[in-house]
Amino acid sequence: MTAARAWVGDLVRDGSGTRAIVTDVRACGTVWVLRPQVGNGPHWETDDPDTLEIIARRGDHDGP
Template sequence: MSGGEGTAWVGDLVHDEDAGRRGIVTDVRGGSMWVLRPEFGTGQWTSLAPERLTVLMPRERVPEAP
């Protein structure tokens, strides 16, 4: 389920304009902090500006890992 029209939500593949990278939303904490992991590789980062996250592929279309 997405967080609303144009809002990135858990499972969505996004482009984070502030970080200049793509990632997958793994958590939304308190409705104000989005936690992301890289599309490939390890690590994570946070975003406090969901309006700067562009949904590239909604969760429903992201392929599942084997």
């Protein structure tokens, strides 16, 4: 993992502008699994982590 790459727990905006939480990184770091920021909606995947804009790192976006 590099500092510029999203990782599990990070709040991101995907390539379509949807805010999401990274829930898993699979296949030896080639597939990022995302879920909606709020709720338990459908999960989706990307194999291009460079399209994920990091909004907040894990822990930085958690409430008090």
